[in-house]
Amino acid sequence: MTTPAPPDDALAQLLQGVWIDPDSGVSTGVAITQVAIEDHLRGREAEYIAALGFGRRLAVVTDTVTRDVMGARVERALAPLAHIDAVVLPRGVRADMAAVDAVRAGSAAADALIAVGSGTINDLAKFAAATDGKAYAVFATAPSMNGYTSANAAITIDGHKKTLPAVLARGVFMDLEVLAAAPARLVRAGLGDSLCRSTAQVDWLLSHHLLGTVYREAPFALLADDERLLLDLPEALLAGDLVAMRALARTLVLSGFGMTLCGGSYPASQGEHLISHCIDMLAPAERGEFLHGEQVAVATLTMARLQQSLLDGPPPVFGTTKADLTALQRYFGADVGSACWNDFEPKRLDASAAATLTERAAKQWPDLRRRANAVRVSADRLAGVMRRAGGPMTPADIGVDVAFYDAAVRHARYLRDRYTFLDVAGDVQRRENRTRA
Secondary structure (H helix, E strand, O other), X not given: OOOOOOOOOHHHHHHHOOEEOOOOOOEEXXXXXXXXXXXXXXXXXXXXXXXXXXXXXXXXXXXXXXXXHHHHHHHXXXXXXXXXXXXXXXXXXXXEHHXXXXXXXXXXXXXXXXXXXXXXXXXXXXXXXXXXXXXXXXXXXXXXXXXXXXXXXXXXEOOEEEEEEOOOOOEEEEEHHHHHOOOHHHHHHHHHHHHOHHHHHHHHHHHHHHHOOOOOOXXXXXXXXXXXXXXXXXXXXXXXXXXXXXXXXXXXXXXXXXXXXXXXXXXXXXXXXXXXXXXXXXOOHHHOOOOHHHHHHHHHHHHHHHHHHHHHOOXXXXXXXXXXXXXXXXXXXXXXXXXXXXXXXXXXXXXXXXXXXXXXXXXXXHHHHHXXXXXXXXHHHHHHHHHHOOOXXXXXXXXXXXXXXXXXXXXXXXXXXXXXXXXXXXXXXXXXXXXXX
């Protein structure tokens, strides 16, 4: 008999299908079979995978780093259970189509894929599995991002970073001792990726109020309890405290579930992620390696300040969009610029659309301000959390100069049709320079 979920444990309730969705008032669950967040998982790897019924041939996907951290251990543990195809990618592999093809080739004979890693390895495994119609599970090696429980993957195609539909993991397994031993930069990256809840929620509220897009409270209700601990005790994460690490792991898992419940990345990826994607696409080759969550941390501070500045002011008066296809091709390059224009074009304002949006903003701004102020975390508090954790806060901290960063902030809105405060700042007629971190 299944043990009933504790009344205050949203994760357990979701897995049992009894969590009450605040938007609908009905019981809600998720399609993931298992989520294990334990102090340690050593010796139980085969038990968890056997329960998923994956078949007799498994591809364990790692890179040379994550294989040393945990992958070889998982391969040994699963060897009595199934034939193992070890798919070992090079250190620093990028989540692009060439790497997807390498994973697909290495797992061609396998019944299912087991990712052992974090952001890139997880995205590659889930996208390869989706492409080939296979199941997958993941053993996390770092608390660096929130994609473990989402059904999408960030894959770069022809230089354009895209969020693509993928397959949902059947099992997500987190060994807190492994996560706590991860490099401090990875821990800070996970914290940075978690702090954007505030700016993502406010951007989504903006789109809801001005454009009438669907908005849901459910993904944010899932995060509330664990977020409080992260905001109050960021230092504990870097000290290896397993209680704090559990809160971060739960936040990352629940954030992914929020995306899954909403059928997209809306609750966890808005203007701050567009800035990060723009940096990924155009950063100088000599810049060095920086993590997604590090970039999101800095971009979150930018978005928090931008949102605060615009919300504290009068309703915006919009003008026509100044950018055109030629301008985007000049900044992004011909092919990527054309792709960005196609994604951005639905948001482009002509004189009529600008007047309509101005009228709507005049009516909606007081209610938007009220709702946003009720859920957002101030820019100063977010900056204080990152400072206490020793995390990145400025463009220099993520290896770019101010001019490059400001250009990325100005151009990030062209990457997708998602409407954020970057669009307000770009199209408002009277504005100051509000974008710098």
